[in-house]
Amino acid sequence: MNDRKGRPAGLRERTRRAVQAEIVTTAMRLFLERGFEATTMEQIATEIGISRRSLFRYFGTKEDIVLGDHAAHGEVLRAALEARPANEPPWEALRAALRELLESLPYSAEDFLKITSMLHASPSLRARQLEKRQQWTELLVPDIARRLGAAEDLMTQVRAHALAACALACSEVATETWVRSGGTVDMERAFDEAVAAVRG
Structure with a gap:
């Protein structure tokens, strides 16, 4: 180590x-x-x-105990995004990176459902989780800005922030839907539906 x-x-x-x-x-x-x-x-x-x-x-x-590894998960997500092909469009790259993060988690589907349900049921955990998600957004912006073609341009930064924040929001919506369904809804399909609504 x-x-x-x-x-x-x-x-x-x-x-x-x-x-x-x-x-x-x-x-x-x-x-x-x-x-x-x-x-x-x-x-x-x-x-x-x-x-x-x-x-x-x-x-x-x-x-802190529950969300302490959230920062590490953010780094996993950033690395997964940066490993995607340079010419891959932002939405596709974000989707693939989020899938890789989910697959990297050391939980069974049953335990992940219990943990996620616990996160959603506790107001204090939800508040801290939103704080951590903001940190994730900041981690993702540089790569998204590069994919948009003008990383230093102010409006490109605006668009990159919006894309990263929306992708994470869509992931959250998909996860909430999965939790409410007791794990029966396909999380990736829910994510795609949320993204389609945003992009439509």
Whole structure:
């Protein structure tokens, strides 16, 4: 495991990452078993066998535990977009990148449905999720602007922001539809329908 500069991570950093992963795994299990709002940081700390103070050294809030990997997912999405053919139109490239992100998630369809349902049911999680999605938009804009042909032009930046934001909004609508259907609706078809409505 390497650090951000490609160097092998030290023992302390590897230990920290291992503890963070254990916290997330344990907390997600408790959230799914008991509900997000009903689970406390104290219960999470007790389940893991660490003090509440130690838990707060890793995560300040329950929302941070659930959405802490959202930033990493944003980087996966950006990398997937940048790996698409340079001449691929923005909408097609965004669709393919979002599909790659979804396929990269380490959850079964059943667990992903439970986690997504939990996200949609909690107002505090929804608020934080929207904040993270804004960060994703910023990550996607440079590549979209290049695909539009004039990355430094102000109006191109406007169009790139609009495209990235709309694609993520369509993804959110498709995911919400999938959750409401209990996982029976085809998420990609719902995304395509949302995009068609925006582009029509």
